[in-house]
Amino acid sequence: MYSDGTVVVDAGKRSTLNLPVLNGLVSTVRKDLGGMPATVKPSDGRTIPDIPITVLGILQADGTYQIVRASGLQQLGQEGGYPAPLYDAFTKLNALTTTPSTAYIGANVRYQLQCPATATGAQPWPVGLPQPANSAGASCVEFHVAGGAAATAVRTACVPFMPQSGDAMKTPVPYQSAKGVRTCTWRYALPDETS
Numbered sequence: 467m468y469s470d471g472t473v474v475v476d477a478g479k480r481s482t483l484n485l486p487v488l489n490g491l492v493s494t495v496r497k498d499l500g501g502m503p504a505t506v507k508p509s510d511g512r513t514i515p516d517i518p519i520t521v522l523g524i525l526q527a528d529g530t531y532q533i534v535r536a537s538g539l540q541q542l543g544q545e546g547g548y549p550a551p552l553y554d555a556f557t558k559l560n561a562l563t564t565t566p567s568t569a570y571i572g573a574n575v576r577y578q579l580q581c582p583a584t585a586t587g588a589q590p591w592p593v594g595l596p597q598p599a600n601s602a603g604a605s606c607v608e609f610h611v612a613g614g615a616a617a618t619a620v621r622t623a624c625v626p627f628m629p630q631s632g633d634a635m636k637t638p639v640p641y642q643s644a645k646g647v648r649t650c651t652w653r654y655a656l657p658d659e660t661s
Contacts, residue, residue, distance in 0.1 A: 509547030594619030624650035
């Protein structure tokens, strides 16, 4: 959610809240999450291996960004014994996923370069696609934001990553860069993403 009422869900859907609704939601979530620890566990003592972790975040009035993580919050719901304010914040934010929306399209793209599992069949590096900054190794995965002609090159050469789209992701093409073979995926950058 952004201060102008823009809501972007899963970097793929865009909707707009009017300012009174936005301000009410922000106020409620700030109150609900205020004072919560960074990690909240089910109070019933259940431990479920490999259950997804729900992450809720809000910019508090003092300018700090508060994040609260809860294992299985979406799956266990109220039966997990989570604090009522945490579940309230989750349900209010989760309701935004069902708000009527349009596809989110931004001027810039956020893209990821990474070393592929195998480097066979690498194609020449695409014209206009920015070269990776890092050499192969532990820091092989890179994220960047690009606009203009570079964004066009990214959208042309890289495989789109569309969260929650339901479509199977295509296999990224390996390209030979100046620093080794890389594959790339992209999505539209969020308004606050600059790198």
